[in-house]
Amino acid sequence: MEKYRDYTAVDFLNDESFLRWLTNPTQTEDDFWNEFLKSYPYKKAEIREATHVFNIFHSHEEKMGMNETYEIWSRIQKEAKTSKRWKLLKFVKYAAILVLVFFSGSVTYYMYQRTEKQYQFQLAGTPQISKDEAMIVLSDGSQVSLEKQMSQISYSKNGRQLIVNNDTINQKSGTEKEMINKVIIPYGKKSMIVLSDGTRVWLNAGSQLIYPSVFTNKTRQVMLVGEAFFDVTKNPGRPFIVRTTDVSVHVLGTRFDISAYPEDKLVQTVLEKGKVNLNYAGNGILNRDYVVEMVPNQMVILNKSTGEAKSQMVDVSKYVSWKEGMLEFEKVDLIRALKQVERFYNVKIYLADPLIGSYKLSGKLDLKDEPEKVLNVIKLTVPIDWKKKSNGDFILIKK
Amino acid sequence: MYSVENKDERLIWIRFLKGDNEVLSLIYLQHSNSLFDYGCRFTSDRDLVKDCIQEVFCTLIRTRDHLTETDNIRLYLLKSLKRKIVRELNNAGRQPKLISDEEYPFDLRWAENLDAQLDEHDEEKRLQVAKAMQSLTDRQKEAIYLRFNRGLEYEEISFILNLNYQSSRALIHRAIEKLREIIHVPEKKINQILFSILCGERESVF
Known part of the structure; x- marks a missing residue:
């Protein structure tokens, strides 16, 4: 920080760290420069000057709409697939000349399988969950806000018409490309969506679901950020795939819950009925993908940082009761339970002592009550007390 | 080549080079808007810019084996986009006179x-x-x-x-x-x- 003491506006503008702070700041830069301004208040004028000049040069940016962003992305995927196949054809031609016909056949099949899998990327990388507004974003980029605490959305078979909380909306028909829709549910709200194939999805607070209004591909694919319970309509010819950043679940027809919040360290999948394949990327030297074939009442928890998966048999109802407005726990870490309460009510709960978080919690919480009442119920089972701050945040203290 | 990117970006890049396609969407989302803005400075044809962005990423997938961990991903994408746009402008005859590598228009919009x-x-x-x-x-x-x-x-x-x-x-x-x-x-x-x-x-x- 010392070296900036005698910097002029020009020097600042020539400094990479300063420029990054103005163009594309990270937390580190933000902290550093705010700290610098505090320590050297007499540099304020120079910095203001530098910022002013910067602003003259820094011109207005042209942006793509969300649908344009998705459109290009789906074109990249498609192109990637076809080019790979074309290369493959060439390869097969040579292979056929050199090797026995049946042998090359098996190679083709193997390669084809690989291509299919390799180029199904997902576009759920950046969750932008707005603080308070629930909405559905249609393929043309238009947004329809969902005002209710619990919104209902349902699609007609051809995907062109959807009913949102009893209002009917017609989507402009894009004949060739899939119409990508997105539902964003902030903390404190929930939603139930009936997709065009009849699959029902309960979307929990603080979650997003990206899906085509009608499924035109060989597989039915949706992308999830956050938590959702799926009741998938059976269609053996068209597997249903739920993708999250860390796992993907392949199903034919079944009921299951996935919790994959970006801020959580764990991704949790619970199967209620039917059969699913849970896929996740391995972290080892071989870097191969793992597949777990799950059976009813099985829960698989994947640790995102270590890549380790743990499996156990559970009482499913405890993990899916949130869609009925209940939370049920059995020897769950208090910190994990509180996270769910936070999301449901869109409140912040802090722990005065981090050790409180490891208390085990068992029991039922009725989320129809106020958060204060819920905390009072928790108080009965673990030795804590709570206070409410003036800004509405809660603090838990050890008793 | 250069080391301005943060650690996460580097990890993502390495994962992509190792064959992990899932992270390509992250790379795409992170850079698509700045690429689009850069492209729009060369031409007012938004569709051309979008086509070229698509091409950039397809090329990225195809040439993955030739790239190295030390490549600066942002620079690679910017330069690759520019090359494609200048070539397109030349090829399609959208420009009345042939533009050389040094003489393509650039709009600062200041x-x-x-x-x-x-x-x-x-x-x-x-x-x-x-x-x-x-x-x-x-x-x-x-x-x-x-x-x-x-x-x-x-x-x-x-x-x-x-x-x-x-x-x-x-x-x-x-x-x-x-x-x-x-x-x-x-x-x-x-x-x-x-x-x-x-x-x-x-x-x-x-």
């Missing part, structure tokens, strides 16, 4: 920006800055854009402009000489700042 930055009574200053800006060549404009909109370092700018470090400094230096002739108001601090930024010089001019 005018609308200036209006917001200067007060109404700063008419004199506005005219001076406007005049100075107009006298810049397209390459100088591009250098300024890469510096202040994309936040690139001088070394990175010279990479994109296909110049060695000295030539790119010289290019920018010539811009300043030109500006000096037009704006000659030594007491105006803002102009001095403008010069020295373009020079990339550390010493104070006050």
